[in-house]
Amino acid sequence: MFEKALSGSRRYWTLVFILLALVGAGFFFYLRQLSDGLSITGMGRDVSWGFYISQFTFLVGVAASAVMVVLPYYLHDFRAFGKITILGEFLAISAVSMCVLFIFVDMGQPFRIFNVFLHPSPNSMMFWDTVVLIGYLLLNLFIGWATLGAERKGVAPPAWSRPLIYISIPWAVSIHTVTAFLYAGIPGRHLWLTAIMAARFLASAFASGPALLILLCMIVRRYTRFDPGREPIQALGKIVAYAMTINVFFIALEFFTAYYSGIPSHSHSLEYLFFGLEGHGSLAPFMWTSMGLAALALTLLINPSTRHNERWLATGAAAVFFSTWLDKGLGLVVGGFIPSPFESITEYSPTVPELMISLGVWAIGFLILTLLYKITVAVREEA
Amino acid sequence: MKYDKNYELSRREFIRKAALLGLSVGGSKTLMEVVFGDDILAASTDENPATVRWAMVVDMTKCSRREDCSDCMAACHRTHNVPAISNRRHEIKWIWREPFVNAFPELKEGRLRKDLYGAGFIVLCNHCDNPPCVRVCPTRATWRRQDGIVMMDMHRCIGCRYCMAACPYGSRSFNWMDPRKILDEKAINQDYPTRTKGVVEKCDFCAERIDRGMLPVCVEACKEKALVFGNLSDAGSPVSGLLAGRFAIRRKPELGTRPEVYYIV
Numbered sequence: 001m002f003e004k005a006l007s008g009s010r011r012y013w014t015l016v017f018i019l020l021a022l023v024g025a026g027f028f029f030y031l032r033q034l035s036d037g038l039s040i041t042g043m044g045r046d047v048s049w050g051f052y053i054s055q056f057t058f059l060v061g062v063a064a065s066a067v068m069v070v071l072p073y074y075l076h077d078f079r080a081f082g083k084i085t086i087l088g089e090f091l092a093i094s095a096v097s098m099c100v101l102f103i104f105v106d107m108g109q110p111f112r113i114f115n116v117f118l119h120p121s122p123n124s125m126m127f128w129d130t131v132v133l134i135g136y137l138l139l140n141l142f143i144g145w146a147t148l149g150a151e152r153k154g155v156a157p158p159a160w161s162r163p164l165i166y167i168s169i170p171w172a173v174s175i176h177t178v179t180a181f182l183y184a185g186i187p188g189r190h191l192w193l194t195a196i197m198a199a200r201f202l203a204s205a206f207a208s209g210p211a212l213l214i215l216l217c218m219i220v221r222r223y224t225r226f227d228p229g230r231e232p233i234q235a236l237g238k239i240v241a242y243a244m245t246i247n248v249f250f251i252a253l254e255f256f257t258a259y260y261s262g263i264p265s266h267s268h269s270l271e272y273l274f275f276g277l278e279g280h281g282s283l284a285p286f287m288w289t290s291m292g293l294a295a296l297a298l299t300l301l302i303n304p305s306t307r308h309n310e311r312w313l314a315t316g317a318a319a320v321f322f323s324t325w326l327d328k329g330l331g332l333v334v335g336g337f338i339p340s341p342f343e344s345i346t347e348y349s350p351t352v353p354e355l356m357i358s359l360g361v362w363a364i365g366f367l368i369l370t371l372l373y374k375i376t377v378a379v380r381e382e383a
Numbered sequence: 384m385k386y387d388k389n390y391e392l393s394r395r396e397f398i399r400k401a402a403l404l405g406l407s408v409g410g411s412k413t414l415m416e417v418v419f420g421d422d423i424l425a426a427s428t429d430e431n432p433a434t435v436r437w438a439m440v441v442d443m444t445k446c447s448r449r450e451d452c453s454d455c456m457a458a459c460h461r462t463h464n465v466p467a468i469s470n471r472r473h474e475i476k477w478i479w480r481e482p483f484v485n486a487f488p489e490l491k492e493g494r495l496r497k498d499l500y501g502a503g504f505i506v507l508c509n510h511c512d513n514p515p516c517v518r519v520c521p522t523r524a525t526w527r528r529q530d531g532i533v534m535m536d537m538h539r540c541i542g543c544r545y546c547m548a549a550c551p552y553g554s555r556s557f558n559w560m561d562p563r564k565i566l567d568e569k570a571i572n573q574d575y576p577t578r579t580k581g582v583v584e585k586c587d588f589c590a591e592r593i594d595r596g597m598l599p600v601c602v603e604a605c606k607e608k609a610l611v612f613g614n615l616s617d618a619g620s621p622v623s624g625l626l627a628g629r630f631a632i633r634r635k636p637e638l639g640t641r642p643e644v645y646y647i648v
Contacts, residue, residue: 037580038542039559044472048547048557108542108557108581115522115541126521126545187515187638188551265489341553342481343488346472 001149004378005371011223012374019367026360029353030105038108041354046346047337049106051330051354055361056102058208058329060179061201063095063136065209067172068239069232074165080231086151087220087228088213089144090372092172095209096137098365105357125181132175139168144372152379176201183336191269191336194257200250201328206243208324210236211317218314220373226380230310237313241301244320248294251327272345273335280345283334286326293323435530437588438615438643439602440625441505446609448501455505456480458604459586464577466565475556477586478507478601486634499648505610507601508533508554508586509634509642516546516555525583531615531643532588542581551638555585588612615643 008016033040043050069088072078104110121127143164150157180198187193194200214236217228258267271277273287300306300316307313334348350358459465459478468474480503484491487504510533517527524539525546547555561580571577575591578584589599597603602610613620622645625631631645 037558037560039473044559045474045547045553045556046472048544103543106543108544108583109540109579110542112522112539112541115524115539119522119524119539121521121523124519124521124545126519126543130521182545186519186549187640188635189548264492337548341551342485343491344485 001145001152001375001379004375008374012370015370016367019363019370022363023360023367026357026363029356030360032353033105033357034110038106040351042349042351044346044348046340046344047334047348049333049337050348051350051358052102052106054329054333055358056099056106057179057201057333058325059095059098059102059365060133060176061205061324061328062209062212063092063099063133064172064176064202064205065213066092066140067169068206068210068243069213069236070165070172071169072235075169078235080229080235084213084217084228084232084236086144086148086376087216087373088209089140089147090376091209091213091216091369092140093137093144093372094365094369096133096140096175097368098361099133100137101361101364102358105361125178125185129175129178129182132171132178136168136171136175139164139171143168148376148379152382173202176205183332188341189336190258190265191332194254196250196253200247200254203243203247203250204324204328207240207247207320208328210243211240211320211324214240214317215314215321216369216373218310220377224377224381226377233310233313234308237301237307237317240317240320241298241307244294244297244301244324247324248298268339268343269335272338273331277339278345280338280347282347282349283331287331290323290326290331293319293326297323434614434616436615436643437510437531437593438613438622438645439507439510439588439599440611440622440631440645440647442609442611442625442629442647443504444647445607446505446605447607448503454604454606455601455610459599459601461570462572462589462600463575464562464566464572465584466562468560468565473559475558475562475584477556477584478505480504481506487632489635489637496648504646506552506554506634507644508588509552509640509644510586510588512641512643513639515549515551515638515640519545519549521545528590532590532593533585534587534590535584537576537578537582537584540582542583544583546583551635551640552642555583557581557583 029040041050041052066088069081069085073081073085104113107113116127116130143161146161147157177198180201183189183192184194184197214233217233217236221227255270258270268277272280273283275281276284297316297319300312300319307316338347339345456478460467460476463477465475465477482503483495483499486506510531512527512531514525514527514533516525517533520526521543522539522541524536524541525533526536527533542557544557547557558578558580562578566577589597589601592599599610599612602612611621611625613622615622615626617623625647626645629647631647633642633645636642
C-alpha cells in the first residue's frame with residue numbers, strides 16, 4: 001500500500017517538502033545540541049524539564065484520544081465512526097512517534113537510551129511509560145495497516161485484529177494514566193502531587209485529540225475526494241464538548257483544594273502560573289489565554305446552535321486544541337518546577353534552537369500523518 | 384597453524400550463534416534483575432547490612448557561616464572535579480550554602496531566632512533512606528547501598544533528569560555542557576573520574592574514601608569541626624552521641640524520604 005504515498009498532486013509534494021525542510025532545520029539544531037549539550041536550551045538546574053517534555057506530555061494525550069473513535073465504533077457499533085476510526089488510529093501513530101522523539105531529544109545521553117531495556121526498572125514510571133507507549137504504537141500500526149489493507153481488497157479485516165482492537169481500548173487509557181503517574185507520584189512537587197492528575201490528563205486528552213481530529217477531517221474533506229461525512233464530525237464535536245467541560249471542572253477542583261486549604265506550598269505553583277509570584281509571572285499571559293480559549297470553546301461547543309454550524313465547530317475545536325496545549329504543553333510541566341525545592345524562583349523560556357528542534361519533531365509527526373492519510377485517502381478514492 | 388575443519392564456523396553460523404549467546408546472556412541477566420531487583424545490586428555492594436548506616440550531622444552552632452569560608456565546598460569540588468560554572472542555570476554543586484529559609488522553607492513562617500536569618504546553611508545530598516530519586520530512575524543509574532549511601536553511576540545515566548524532578552532537596556546537578564572543557568586541566572584530581580556532558584551527578588558521601596576507612600573530604604576540611612560524619616547504627620559513634628544529646632532537625636521530613644543529614648541549630 002505504501003506506493004500510494006509515492007504519487008500525488010503538486011500540492012501533496014509541496015506539503016511533503018515543506019515538512020521535510022522543517023525536519024531538516026530541526027535536525028541541524030539537534031546536531032548542535034548533540035555537540036554543545038542541552039545548555040543550548042532554556043532549561044537549567046531549577047527548571048530541569050521544559051518544552052520537550054511538555055510537548056511529549058501533551059502528545060500522549062493526542063495519541064490516547066484515538067480511543068474516542070475506536071470505542072464507540074467497535075464496542076457500541078456506532079457506524080458513523082466507521083469511516084474515521086482509521087484517521088484516529090493513524091493520528092495516534094503520528095502522535096506516539098512524536099512522543100518518542102521528544103523523549104529522545106530531551107536525553108542528555110541519547111545513545112544510551114537502550115539502557116532503559118538493558119536495566120529494566122519496574123519501580124520507575126518512566127520504564128512503564130516506555131513499555132506502554134511502544135506497545136500502543138505497535139497496536140495501532142498493526143490494527144491500522146490490517147484494517148486499511150482489508151478495506152482495499154474489499155474483504156473483512158483479519159480475525160486477529162479484533163482482539164488487538166479490544167486490547168487497544170484500555171491500552172489507550174493506560175498510556176495517559178502512566179504518563180500522569182510520571183508526575184503524580186513525586187514528593188515535593190505540589191502542583192503535580194494530585195490524585196486527579198490521571199483523570200485530568202484523560203479529560204484534556206479526550207478534548208484535545210478529537211478536536212484535532214475534527215480539524216483534520218475537515219481538511220481531508222476540503223482537499224481530497226474522501227468525505228468523512230457530517231455525522232461523525234458532529235459526534236466528535238459532542239465528545240469534545242463533554243471532555244472539555246470535565247477538563248475545566250478538574251482545573252477548578254485544583255484551585256479549590258490549593259486555595260481553600262490555605263497550605264502555602266499547595267498554591268505556590270498555581271499562584272506563579274496565573275498571578276505571578278514575588279514579581280515573576282512570565283507564564284501568566286499564556287495561562288490566561290488558555291483560560292480565555294477554554295471559555296470561548298465551551299461557549300461555542302455546549303451551545304447546540306453554534307456546535308451544529310461547522311464554522312463555529314471548527315473555531316471551537318481549534319480553541320480547545322490551543323487551550324489544552326498551553327495548559328498542558330507549557331504550564332503544567334514548567335509550573336511544577338516553580339518555585340524550586342528551595343522556594344526560589346527561576347523562570348523558564350525556551351530558546352530558539354529548542355523551539356526549532358521541537359518544530360522539527362512536530363514536522364516529523366505531521367509528515368508521518370500526511371503519508372498515512374495520503375495512503376488512506378488513495379485507498380478510499382479507489383473504492 | 385592448521386585448525387580442524389569441524390571447529391570452523393561459517394560466517395552466518397557465527398553471527399547466529401553470537402546473537403543467540405548475546406540474547407541469552409542479556410536476557411537471563413535482565414530477567415534476574417527483574418526478579419531479584421535490588422538484591423543483586425545489594426549483594427555486590429553490601430558488607431554489613433544492619434551494622435552500618437552512614438549519616439552526617441551539620442552543627443550550625445559551630446559552622447563559621449562566614450561568606451568567605453568555603454573550606455568544605457572547595458575541598459569537595461576540588462576532589463571530585465566539579466567545574467565552577469558561572470551561569471546559575473548550569474551550575475554543578477555537590478555541597479553549598481543556602482539561606483536557612485530556603486533550606487527549610489516550611490519553617491520560614493513566623494519569627495525565627497535572629498541569627499537564622501544570617502548566612503547560609505550547608506546543604507548536600509541527604510542520602511535518604513527512602514530516596515525518591517532511586518525510585519524513579521529508569522536505568523538504576525542511581526541506587527542506594529546497604530550502608531545508606533545513594534550512589535550514582537555516571538556511565539549508565541541516560542540524562543533523562545527524572546531524578547532531578549523527584550529530588551525534593553534540589554541536590555542533583557546535570558551536566559548541561561561538557562564539564563571537561565571548564566575544568567583546569569592541571570588541577571584535575573586523577574583519582575576521581577571527570578564526567579561527560581549529559582549526565583546527572585551529586586554528593587556521594589565520598590564513598591570511595593569511606594570504603595578505604597577515611598572520612599568524607601568536606602568533614603576533614605572543616606576547621607570548625609561543624610561537619611560530623613559517622614555510623615548511625617553504632618551507638619558509640621560521634622553522630623549517635625551528638626544526636627542523643629542535642630536537638631537536631633532534618634530537611635522536609637514530612638515527605639517520608641527519611642533524610643540522613645541532620646542539622647543542629
